Amino acid sequence: MVKDNKSYIYDYFSKQNMEKMLTAFHKSTGLRVQLTNAEGDELFSAGEQAPFCAEFEKRIPIKDSCKKQHMNACIQAIKWGETYIFNCSAGLCHIVCPILYKNTIMGSVIAGPFLLDEPDSELLTDLEKKYKLNTNSLVKLSSDLFEINEVSPEMAEQYSRLLYYLIGSFSYGSREIMFYNKNKAYQQARIGETIHQFKSGGATEIIEYDYAREKKFLSTVRDGDIAEAKKQLNELLAHILLFENHDIDRIRVRLGELYTGISRAAINRGADINSILEINCKAVDALYSTRSFEDMFQTMQENLESYLSDTYFISKKENQSIKRAVDYITQNYGEDISLEDVADHIQINPSYLCVLFKKNIGMTFSHFLNKIRIDKAKQLLENTEYSVMEIAVACGFSDQSYFTKVFKKYTGVTPKKYR
Numbered sequence: 001m002v003k004d005n006k007s008y009i010y011d012y013f014s015k016q017n018m019e020k021m022l023t024a025f026h027k028s029t030g031l032r033v034q035l036t037n038a039e040g041d042e043l044f045s046a047g048e049q050a051p052f053c054a055e056f057e058k059r060i061p062i063k064d065s066c067k068k069q070h071m072n073a074c075i076q077a078i079k080w081g082e083t084y085i086f087n088c089s090a091g092l093c094h095i096v097c098p099i100l101y102k103n104t105i106m107g108s109v110i111a112g113p114f115l116l117d118e119p120d121s122e123l124l125t126d127l128e129k130k131y132k133l134n135t136n137s138l139v140k141l142s143s144d145l146f147e148i149n150e151v152s153p154e155m156a157e158q159y160s161r162l163l164y165y166l167i168g169s170f171s172y173g174s175r176e177i178m179f180y181n182k183n184k185a186y187q188q189a190r191i192g193e194t195i196h197q198f199k200s201g202g203a204t205e206i207i208e209y210d211y212a213r214e215k216k217f218l219s220t221v222r223d224g225d226i227a228e229a230k231k232q233l234n235e236l237l238a239h240i241l242l243f244e245n246h247d248i249d250r251i252r253v254r255l256g257e258l259y260t261g262i263s264r265a266a267i268n269r270g271a272d273i274n275s276i277l278e279i280n281c282k283a284v285d286a287l288y289s290t291r292s293f294e295d296m297f298q299t300m301q302e303n304l305e306s307y308l309s310d311t312y313f314i315s316k317k318e319n320q321s322i323k324r325a326v327d328y329i330t331q332n333y334g335e336d337i338s339l340e341d342v343a344d345h346i347q348i349n350p351s352y353l354c355v356l357f358k359k360n361i362g363m364t365f366s367h368f369l370n371k372i373r374i375d376k377a378k379q380l381l382e383n384t385e386y387s388v389m390e391i392a393v394a395c396g397f398s399d400q401s402y403f404t405k406v407f408k409k410y411t412g413v414t415p416k417k418y419r
Helices: 015-029 053-056 066-080 121-131 135-147 153-170 171-198 211-224 225-245 248-268 275-290 293-312 319-332 339-344 350-361 365-381 389-396 400-411
Strands: 032-036 042-046 084-087 094-102 106-113
Touching: 015 032, 015 042, 015 106, 015 153, 015 275, 066 084, 066 094, 066 106, 084 153, 094 153, 106 153, 106 248, 121 135, 135 350, 153 389, 171 225, 171 293, 171 350, 211 225, 211 248, 211 293, 225 248, 225 293, 225 365, 248 275, 248 293, 319 350, 319 365, 339 350, 350 365, 365 389, 365 400, 389 400
Parallel strands: none
Antiparallel strands: 032 042, 032 106, 084 094, 094 106
């Protein structure tokens, strides 16, 4: 969904703060940065337009316009769930980061242009052939090309990550949606690998459903090992996809049965029956309202965490407070939150909340918060290429050395060794 009002984005995000942030990015990196609305119209820019780009824009057809390329790159970035480094039709590099609000594209930030290597005469030769440029244009473009910033691939990647975190700092919705899409893309890649391995073995179809694989997965759920359960779930989903021959209706039925098995495994582990049934009803409703098996599979991965997190609780009225506290922690673990913050959010006394944690979860507030953060850090270490420092910050640790110390305490190894 896209909004058509030129400056609609400023109804949701502070114009002053956004422009200050983008100016700081430009000053720090030397790259020109633009803020556009959902239609690709420029709302703000820091840094002058490169003379090369100004000259080149005069020579290309509308179908290849910079505006269209930026919009297409924005959509690609949303699909992959991360900032996207792309080449424009002139062969120059740019970074695009979408700005989203409640699954609506509000606009994007584009940084660039830049080159990853020294200017190459072949670039101009290709442009001459593609756009039938005359000699005067080529001479002008050739001169201007040497004014384009040269950035190493490693530094370009760091700029890309910096832009992602800057946008996420004022648009949490963008970060959530991008993270969801990135996880979905990662999950599909893992499922694709499993299918490829199966077919590489010479088999072209699955004759019998692998109940042993399902039984092993449900046993892992009962053990409460989220990371291993997620890994096994991806393998099981690949098996289901092949067994049901990509038939979405049959896949729905099979996943509905699997949700029932997960529910029973969680209940056997000690989860509250009513809570699990509520999760199960919502999961099955989502299953039958989802139109693609990719979204079904990603939703199942997310629901798996809900099933397992609920096993911390037993059926008591006071656990409504503790459950609200845990929900708040799992949604805000990346922020600097304290026992007092959580208690204030659910409106109970901090000392009483401390007692509830110890009584119902069997650990202190700080222990539980660190456990949640380390579980999330393990997922990021396994599924992304973010640096240890980036993961530490994303999981609520402002100091990498402290993050490493806590991580080793909970896992027995350092983050680097775990990866």
